[in-house]
Amino acid sequence: xxxxxxxxxxxxxxxxxEAAAVRSWQLEPQAxxxxxxxxxxRRDAEVRAIxxxxxxxxx
Numbered sequence: 001x002x003x004x005x006x007x008x009x010x011x012x013x014x015x016x017x018e019a020a021a022v023r024s025w026q027l028e029p030q031a032x033x034x035x036x037x038x039x040x041x042r043r044d045a046e047v048r049a050i051x052x053x054x055x056x057x058x059x
Contacts, residue, residue: 015043 018039027035
């Protein structure tokens with residue numbers, strides 16, 4: 001799970017913008033589920049990259 005303190009300012013701004021945009025869309029349930037899965041996968045990848053960077057910087 002991504003914490004806002006783990007995100008850059010641009011990443012957190014983008015995720016807030018996307019959440020607002022998706023809420024305003026009238027998506028079919030299946031399409032909305034696909035959007036959520038893709039967003040979660042991207043967020044997980046961003047968090048993994050942050051953790052790897054932290055590990056590499058502390059060596």
